[in-house]
Amino acid sequence: MEEKTAKESEAIISRVMLPPDANVAGNVFGGTILKMIDEIAGIVAIKHCRKNSVTANIEHIDFIYPVHIGDLLELRGRLNFVGKSSMEVGVEVFAENLETGDINFAGRATVTMVALDGNGKPIEVPKLKLVTDEDKQLYNAGLKRYNERVKRLKVTKRLRKKQA
Template identity: 35%
Template sequence: MEHTNTVKASKITLTELMLPSHSNFSGKIHGGYLLSLMDQIAFACASKYSGCYCVTASVDTVNFLNPVEIGELVTLKASVNYVGSTSMIVGIRVTSQNIQTGKIKHTNSSYFTMVAKDADGNNVKVPRLILSNMEEVRRFYEGIKRNEQRKNMQEHETTFDYTTPEALENLKKYNVIIDL
């Protein structure tokens, strides 16, 4: 019997009050703490969807759009946007809310690629994803595009020869001094 699951079944929301112990030297919430929360919700989302233990394979760019203040409520929302055979792309949106004013800020968005594992650490096939609306279709296509971009980047990294005279000459456009 083929296993399937819905995007809706993968959705997770996590809300946490930001404490002084979460702050950095400038009095804002430490980016590393937010990344830790994002990794936790990605794990929970992927595990809930797949029914398996999951590990983080990669994290797409995380842009810190707005600072998070001590005393704000941070809400993370996650859902599976794309599935491969053993991997899932989990989309995460992070907002913060000032509890006194009610003002909500979008602080981060990112995509975590998670891989399902069995008890022995082997990759496990994940359920097929049921797309129920056009927003889910759009997000799935964005996942396809993300995977293709990652593969192209990896291919470029393995085939690019940075030792050629042309490659070294090209570096003159940048803020470096070559002293070999």
């Protein structure tokens, strides 16, 4: 299968935050942003493999700046790492105050998506072609997290078998 670069599947989505996205004080819910994080991770993964892809894991979520009603939220996603059927997507969140033009880094997350075949089984995806130094750094960090996840999943699967 042909390798693909992270650049080929990069994506950006944006949306103005409205009253249903926020609490009574006007602070946007974490869940609103989480849904957009999930959405962009799916777009990046499907662009990479051109297969249906589902969210297996969301980790390292940091909300570091408050987002309010009226802000324009922009999410940027790119692949960090690709395993056999799994793809780790790094997402960055920016909030723009449309009145002042100020843009703040509002958060980040790491999402693992898994590509599925027509029967809902994991299917192999194109390998990641590493071009830039940033590609290599992100890949190596992603590989470490992948290895940690594999260890943790083994324990989870053992527990599931015990309980069944």
